[in-house]
Amino acid sequence: MQTPEDPALRGRARRAIPLIAAALAVALVAGLIYLRPGPRLASTATPRPSPTQSVLAGNYSVDYKFISPSVGWALIYDPSAQSARYWVFATTDGAVHWTQQVSGSAPYLNPGGLVILDRNHGFFYLGHDAAFQTSDGGHRWTRISLPPQTYGNVWFVDAQHWWYQGLTPKADPSQGVDTVFLATADGGVTWTPLPPPPAPELLVFRNRSEAWSALEMVGNESLQPTVYSTHDGAQSWQAHVLPVGAVDAAANQFSESGVELLPGGGVLALKGFTAYASFDGGDTWRVLAPAPVGNTYTDMAFAAEDDWWAMHEGVLFKSRDRGQSWREVALQFDSWEYRVQVLDSRHAWARLRQSGSRQTLSGLAFTVDGGLNWTNANVPRPG
Template sequence: MNLTRAIGRKIIRTKVLLCLFAAILAVSGWNTGGAPAWAASAPVCGSGDHGLLKELQQKRMNAGSSPLSFADIQFLSAATGRAAGNGFMIGTSDGGCTFQTIYEGQWSFRKIEFPDNVYGWALASVQEGQPVYLIRTTDGGSHWKRLSNGPVSFTKIQFTDRKHGFAYDREFAYYTADGGESWSRIPTPPNTRGAVFTSRSSGWAVTVAPGAGYRIMKTTDGGKSWALKLKSAFSYSIGAEIYADSSQVWAVLYGESGMSQTSYSLYASAEGGGKWRRVIAQSTAGGGPAPGSGSEGRAKGPVSGKPGNMQLAGGGAFLLGYSPAGARVGVGRSYTGGKQWSNLPGIPGFDGVISFTGAKEGWLAVRGLERSSLYATHDGGFTWKLKLSFKTK
């Protein structure tokens, strides 16, 4: 009996060792012949072009259509998110180890918005057309329904759940309580250049006072009344973007552009608009002096380039910068409400879009000279790891 048990234990140990040996050989690239199926097909989380969309890209090139390129990305977590562009949407649920094609069709996505992994909205045009429509999906992005009878003026959409959301154009803000089927306009101050709402009652707006400068306004009663929170002079009035969450407010004031350069200022408040800091004041030869006034912070933004989109996540603030002339894309960040600011190293590219889900985790889609690429970071944008790349020429 003891001998039988000993032999049994030896057989079990031998089987375990053989399985481990086969797995090691499989990972090393050797042909084991009898290796378990899971060992041979175990996914490797690498980088570079996984071959996704290659066939569709070739079809578009053969048909004379514009090459596939990322237009917007949105991630719900470090593992799960989507990237979309002209006629396609892809997604990952394992942090970019593998991607799946979610949608291929007529819609050319400009902006996407998913409050969860099932319901989503997008601003999109039909193929190469210019009019923009509001569309919605109820199955994660595989199928889309047009909500608007005609084109919309929206430039940005923001949903808190499957029913409630906001939309914005250059002058106005809008609210929906039925998933985008109908919209009501929220009163905003005259000459609004950008707005954002953190709830139905609380919102912010950047306005222009002709001949006087920028004004940042706040409402706590759904737009019925607005209170002045910041005055800022400017050299030229071009436009603005404002970003807010429950703890901080940031405003990007745009100046003139020229010679692939844009002048701008970045303001921050971590005190609900009670106190503001001018974090960046970037003047350029092509765009002239930075708009705004007040004590200057840094003289240059990320990669000394144009400001892109901004993300507030995990207590941090992240601003994309891109330099077409310098062919660099990168981010600047602050974890202190603008008291300290860091411009981080850039990577090759002409422009891009960021999506941060936490203080350290984020994603970046980059358009390069011949490739469109998707990167991930786990250190707040200091380093980026290539997750997907495909040719655009």
């Protein structure tokens, strides 16, 4: 195991649920599935029981990133301790074995994430006291020096191009915070100030030039949301007004907004339960079919431009027409929530989560047949 190392300064610094008898579990879960409210889609699915699995119990948050059926990383952090702890693990044999690469603790961890660019390059960010990068697949993780704001969020697009939003509370808390938005093209050696994006908390980058920002409402009276894009590295932003009258105020008043990037250059814009897609850079938009029962468009995974997956509650739905219709494909006899990362049309990994009255369980599963069958995998275990 390796502990983090500081490089030379390069510049200034983001419950256990008791298991019940198998027969009772199958009967109960099956009953709940068929009593689930809402319309059902035409189904050709066959129920498939899930095998006994390896689970991680406790107040852990786990983020997995796989680049192939065999190679992946896991970032685990536990914010419950007085000094919050984090661990990074790697596997090269499809989660049969996990190797701990780095661990540490910090007084405060900000829920950030794990970014893996390729087999060698990656980052993880949990705040100023836990921001690291690797250029050798995680054999060595080195600390990143970020700008000095109290709080922040960082977007790692490639090994050299990063964007950073820094927040510093004002002396008078009622006056809010001071905000800066910066970019680096040399891996953090120098930073250039940029105009703030329209909604940086939901900003997503496709590459060093193209990024999209969250929906906002146009005017106090309008229900017409707007998406913003940049094609010059966040130096300027273009507004894309979405179709008039598509958003239902009652259904969307307290729902989330956001932007998701699609394969092939498309973009998905979300306002509550309404989803729009554009495949021409935002010039035209269309409203998509409602998400399948138990899912929202924030749960989607995309194997290809015309191969979309939704499986939040363990029922796999797929769309072959870019969100115009959905078909039920497979059903798991379990009570896990699935968060799917699709590699291609046949291979995918799923982060599993199950919450109870006392603690949370998390697991891991993979498929090699397009989601018809899932095999539970070993989870890394922090020590």
